[in-house]
Amino acid sequence: xxxxxxxxxxxxxxxxxxALSEREPAQVKAWEDEKVYEKLLAKNAAAEKFxxxxxxxxxxxxxxxxxxLNKILKDxxxxxxxxxxxxxxxxxxxxxxxxxxxxxxxxxxGAKKRELSVGEFRRACRRYAEExxxxxxxxxxxxxxxARWDHPYKTMDFRYEADIVxxxxxxxxxxxxxxxxxxxxxxxxxxxxxxxxxxxxxxxTSPSIYVRFPVTAGGPQGxxxxxxxxxxxxxxxxxxxxxxxxxxxxAYDLPRHGVTVVARDLLHAFLAACAPDELxxxxxxxxxxxxxxxxxxxxxxxxxxxxxxTLQGTELDGWKYRHPLVAxxxxxxxxxxxTADAGTGLVHTAPGHGEDDFNMGxxxxxxxxxxxxxxxxxxxxxxxxxxxxxxxxxxxxxxxxLLAGAGVLLNAGGRAAQIRHSYPHCWRCKNPVIFxxxxxxxxxxxxxxxxxxxxHTTIRKAALAAIDEIDAQGxxxxxxxKERIRSMVEGRPDWCVSRQRAWGVPxxxxxxxxxxxxxxxxxxxxxxxxxxxxxxxxxxxDRTARDLLAxxxxxxxxxxxxxxxxxxxxxxxxxxxSSFAAVLESGVWPTLRxxxxxxxxxxxxxxxxxxxxxxxxxxxxxxxxxxxVLTHGFLVDGEGRKMSKSLGNAPDPQGLLxxxxxxxxxxxxxxxxxxxxxxxSNAIVETLSESYRK
Numbered sequence: 001x002x003x004x005x006x007x008x009x010x011x012x013x014x015x016x017x018x019a020l021s022e023r024e025p026a027q028v029k030a031w032e033d034e035k036v037y038e039k040l041l042a043k044n045a046a047a048e049k050f051x052x053x054x055x056x057x058x059x060x061x062x063x064x065x066x067x068x069l070n071k072i073l074k075d076x077x078x079x080x081x082x083x084x085x086x087x088x089x090x091x092x093x094x095x096x097x098x099x100x101x102x103x104x105x106x107x108x109x110g111a112k113k114r115e116l117s118v119g120e121f122r123r124a125c126r127r128y129a130e131e132x133x134x135x136x137x138x139x140x141x142x143x144x145x146x147a148r149w150d151h152p153y154k155t156m157d158f159r160y161e162a163d164i165v166x167x168x169x170x171x172x173x174x175x176x177x178x179x180x181x182x183x184x185x186x187x188x189x190x191x192x193x194x195x196x197x198x199x200x201x202x203x204x205t206s207p208s209i210y211v212r213f214p215v216t217a218g219g220p221q222g223x224x225x226x227x228x229x230x231x232x233x234x235x236x237x238x239x240x241x242x243x244x245x246x247x248x249x250x251a252y253d254l255p256r257h258g259v260t261v262v263a264r265d266l267l268h269a270f271l272a273a274c275a276p277d278e279l280x281x282x283x284x285x286x287x288x289x290x291x292x293x294x295x296x297x298x299x300x301x302x303x304x305x306x307x308x309x310t311l312q313g314t315e316l317d318g319w320k321y322r323h324p325l326v327a328x329x330x331x332x333x334x335x336x337x338x339t340a341d342a343g344t345g346l347v348h349t350a351p352g353h354g355e356d357d358f359n360m361g362x363x364x365x366x367x368x369x370x371x372x373x374x375x376x377x378x379x380x381x382x383x384x385x386x387x388x389x390x391x392x393x394x395x396x397x398x399x400x401x402l403l404a405g406a407g408v409l410l411n412a413g414g415r416a417a418q419i420r421h422s423y424p425h426c427w428r429c430k431n432p433v434i435f436x437x438x439x440x441x442x443x444x445x446x447x448x449x450x451x452x453x454x455x456h457t458t459i460r461k462a463a464l465a466a467i468d469e470i471d472a473q474g475x476x477x478x479x480x481x482k483e484r485i486r487s488m489v490e491g492r493p494d495w496c497v498s499r500q501r502a503w504g505v506p507x508x509x510x511x512x513x514x515x516x517x518x519x520x521x522x523x524x525x526x527x528x529x530x531x532x533x534x535x536x537x538x539x540x541x542d543r544t545a546r547d548l549l550a551x552x553x554x555x556x557x558x559x560x561x562x563x564x565x566x567x568x569x570x571x572x573x574x575x576x577x578s579s580f581a582a583v584l585e586s587g588v589w590p591t592l593r594x595x596x597x598x599x600x601x602x603x604x605x606x607x608x609x610x611x612x613x614x615x616x617x618x619x620x621x622x623x624x625x626x627x628x629v630l631t632h633g634f635l636v637d638g639e640g641r642k643m644s645k646s647l648g649n650a651p652d653p654q655g656l657l658x659x660x661x662x663x664x665x666x667x668x669x670x671x672x673x674x675x676x677x678x679x680x681s682n683a684i685v686e687t688l689s690e691s692y693r694k
Contacts, residue, residue, distance in 0.1 A: 024661050028141055037146040040082050041089060041591065049088075050081040053584060053596035053626070054147075055609045056093035056155060056576055059132040060100045063139045064653055065635055065643065065680060066602070072669040073632060074600055075145040089591035090147035092140070093579060096129040096156035097504040098572040099190055099428055104128060105503075118502050119541040125503040126156055126538075139653070143662045153583045155575045162532035163582035164505045164575055168497075169525035170620040174449040176459065177497075177520060179441050179509075181368050183351075183358050184496050186436040187426040188376025188391070192500045193440055194426060194433060195571050196492055197608040204423035204432055206230040207396050210274050210344065210410035211403055212260055213241060216329055218319030223251060223259045225321055225332065226270065226410060228343035230419055232399040233392040236382050237350040238323060239366045240330050244338040245313040247345050253306040254278075257410060263345025264310065268299050270344055273417065274410040278302055313338075324408040325384050325399075333364050352437035355493060370437040374500070392434060441498035441507055441568060443619065452622035459619045463489050466614065466624040475628035478675045485606045485614075485629075492607075495615060497571045504569030506540040508548075512555035513562035524549060540565065577612025580625035596626045603631040632674040638681035651680070664688055 031037070054074060057067060074090065081088035105124050106113060113121060137149055153160060171177040185194040209232055212224040225241050243249070248264045254275055262270045271278045279299045301307075319332040337356045338347045351361025352370030361368055371382040378387045378395060384402070387395055400416050403409040411417055424433050445460040454462045467486050476482035498507055508528040510519040527550050531539050540548065545563040554561055584594040595617075601609060610629055617625040635643045643650045656665065667688055672678045 024144070024663065025142065028144060031146065032141070037148075040146070041087065044082060044085060044087045047085055047087045049591065049593065050078075050086040050598075051584065051592050051596045052078050052081075052088060052090060052598050052600070053580065053592070054090065054092050055599065055601045055605065056095040056153070056579065057136065058098070058100065059094045059096045059129045059136065059154075060104060061132065062653065063136050065651055065656075067136075067140075068143065068653065068656075068665050069632065069635060069669055069672075069674075069678060070600075070602065071140055071145055072143060072666050073674060075143075075147075076666075076670060077598065077600065077630075079146065087591055089589065090145070091151070091153060091583060091589050091592065092137075092147045092149065093153040093583065094129070094133050094136070094155065095572065095576050096126075096133075096154050097569075097575055099192070099501060099503075101125050101129055101132075102501060102503045117541070119538050122503055122538055122541060129154075129156060142657060144666060148589070151589075153579065155572075155579070155582075156536075157582075158536040159533055159586070159588075160578075160582040161505050161537040162529040163586070164570065164578045165508055165525055165529040165532060165537075167578045167581055167616055167620055168507070168570065168574070169522040169529065171443055172520050172525060173522035174451075174619070176444050176447050176449055176619060177441065178444055179439060179518060179520075181437050181439045182442075183354055183368075183370070183435040183437045184440055185424055185433045186374075186376075186438065187429065187431065187433050188374070189429045189431045190426060190501075191374045193438065193496055193498060195496060195573055197573055197611065198427045199424045199433065200427045200430075201422045202425050202430075203420055204425075205418050205420050206423065207232055207400060207416040208273075208411075208419040209400060209403070209416045210270065211235065211324070211348070212257055212408045212410050213238075213321040213324060214408075216320045216322050218332070219261075219316070220251075220259070223261065224257065224408075225316075225319075225346050226260045226262050226274075226344045227346050227348040228270075229348050230421065231353070232396045232403070232416070234350045234353045235348065235399055235403070236325060236378075236384050236387065237352050237369055237371060238330065238348055239328075239351055239369065240333050240349040240360065240364065241321065242333050242335040242338045242347040242349045242360055243313045243316045244336060244340075244345065245317070245334045246336075247313045247338070247340060249311045249313060249316065249345065250307050251309040251311065253308055254410070257407075259308050260410070261311070261316070261346065263340045265340040266343065266345050267307075268301075269342075271301075272299065274412055276412055278306070324406040325402055331364070333360060335360050353435045355435070358437065368437045372434070372436055374438075376434055376436075393432065440496050441509070443495040443497055443615070445492070445494050445615075451618065454618075454622045459615060460489060462622060463614055463618045463624075466618060470624060470627065470629070473627065475626075477628060477630040481603070481606065481629060481631050484603075485610060488607050488611060489614075492611075495571075497574050498568040499571055500567075501569055504572060505537045505575060507566045507568050507570055508540070509566040510545055510549065510553075510563040511566070512558060512560050513564050514555065514560040515558050516564075517555055517557040519553070519555065519563065521553075524553060573608065573612040574616070576609055577616045580613060580617060581620070584625065594621075594625060595623065598628050598630060599626040600630045600632070602634060604634075605631065630674075633677040635680050636677045638679060638683055640677075640679070643680070651682070656685070660685055660689055664692060667692060 078088045078090045105128050185199050208230055210228050212226050215223040249261050250264045251259045251261050254260045316332045317334050320329050349357045351357045351366050351368045371379050373379050376391050378390050380388050426433050446458045450456055451462050471482045508525045545565045584592045613625050
């Protein structure tokens with residue numbers, strides 16, 4: 001007997017829930033052919049608007065699992081508002097300029113690149129970006145995401161490039177755009193400055209050295225000042241030592257080196273690293289980083305009588321010392337950033353190689369000097385034999401050898417220790433970066449300017465006020481996002497907006513050919529923007545400076561009519577941060593308006609797109625471009641580890657779609673708590689698949 005004949009089930013035309021990967025492409029095509037999305041928009045055309053603004057993914061490479069999470073979350077939000085009767089439009093975008101595309105085009109062109117002009121190279125970059133957009137768009141549509149895929153925004157669109165320049169012109173008009181030589185995070189591999197959002201911190205092993213600088217004036221002859229550093233390569237550029245006026249220091253008679261000044265609270269840690277026999281310290285506690293060990297073991301001085309004198313930090317003010325490697329005398333200066341947290345309480349200060357160092361250099365009128373070129377190699381200006389041409393990290397052993405030879409290396413045994421610490425790396429190439437003083441363009445966050453609706457204030461103050469205003473409306477989702485971005489705005493430096501690359505929007509500044517006086521003119525920028533509207537930013541590289549300027553333009557200093565063009569381009573975060581102006585305000589998409597009701601991205605965008613959009617919105621309109629910001633967590637595997645290719649735990653997106661279909665990916669996203677890091681593994685998807693089929 002065939003028992004199937006005895007089972008009575010309801011009949012339905014709905015297909016079984018299996019074979020999603022085979023049936024879904026036809027469903028997506030049907031939605032497209034029947035213009036389902038357009039009909040949804042038309043149905044709600046007269047309804048209340050819900051304005052969502054899509055942060056542009058980078059147009060390079062196939063989409064990954066992180067894109068699945070991000071774009072599906074956005075799709076769920078927009079569809080919810082459409083189903084609730086609101087006019088919610090999804091205008092997707094792409095971030096098209098920048099170094100990763102340059103690199104890929106470099107690889108494709110090979111030696112042929114040398115035969116191309118900058119304009120021709122840029123056109124090759126544009127073609128590559130268009131190809132990548134087509135590939136990514138196909139995959140996003142495959143996920144069942146309804147959006148204006150045939151009418152997206154691209155940061156390389158001519159009109160968009162022109163709008164970027166118009167945004168910059170408003171900073172110039174208000175006096176917030178300036179050029180100055182100051183230290184920036186610099187990638188010696190990619191040969192360009194980096195913004196704060198382009199720097200990642202990762203562990204790095206560095207030499208840890210203590211160095212003695214001989215006192216020459218102000219203090220007793222024969223005394224020395226001890227500093228600690230993990231960047232020996234910056235010692236040649238030392239121009240001052242910073243002491244804290246509030247700290248207490250001691251002059252300790254160090255065997256084999258003489259009387260040496262360090263902070264009292266750091267004496268034990270200093271001796272543990274440099275002269276452990278001076279302490280009653282267990283052998284197992286000896287080593288490199290002994291600040292905590294020296295305190296925890298209750299170590300005591302074997303020879304307290306070696307403390308020759310106690311000094312207040314103010315007593316060191318104005319002392320002079322001799323550089324151990326070059327014939328140069330430098331001052332002791334006062335600064336609050338010299339603390340007793342680590343080191344010696346005396347800070348080696350090289351104004352060309354650090355933010356605090358730079359600020360102290362400006363305060364005390366020191367040269368902003370960095371004898372290092374764009375590739376991270378010492379130039380001839382370093383003035384020390386054997387260093388010219390060496391890459392700075394490779395030069396560390398040589399500098400240490402020279403210091404030891406000069407008798408000023410204080411480490412126990414005369415050898416540098418090694419320390420593992422968090423260090424800034426380039427987010428693109430993953431290599432360590434350096435701090436290097438170069439001439440760059442900056443947006444000043446603490447310059448008093450007139451801002452619409454805010455009066456006479458600074459961009460930083462107005463941005464902090466806007467963050468609080470959004471918070472008052474419950475606009476930071478999750479709520480901790482408010483404190484995260486607030487602390488970043490409070491602590492960030494001025495915005496370095498210049499980059500030394502080719503594929504991007506040029507900074508439309510001109511220089512007088514006669515006296516090199518810069519022409520930073522909002523009117524000239526707006527004139528260039530009108531050209532970009534028709535020809536795109538390539539016009540900057542295809543036209544002459546005279547052809548880009550209004551005929552009557554003259555140098556304000558000498559009256560000259562001949563100009564040269566700036567060669568730097570804008571930070572790509574300025575590109576994407578300007579999207580509210582180029583998209584929401586443009587009128588091209590009537591369903592949109594400013595401010596957006598929602599920006600939605602990963603939590604890393606507090607210092608990325610959320611930050612750049614906020615700074616531009618405040619600096620040009622006095623308001624944030626968004627009413628609410630929602631952030632989601634990152635993907636982790638089944639064991640809670642961050643997904644990465646190196647760990648081999650990053651799944652193949654195409655393989656997932658072929659095996660499970662997009663509906664399972666959407667179910668995974670919908671069932672996850674987006675506020676925290678989100679787990680993903682084959683086991684998780686298998687469980688979802690079984691539940692779905694039931």
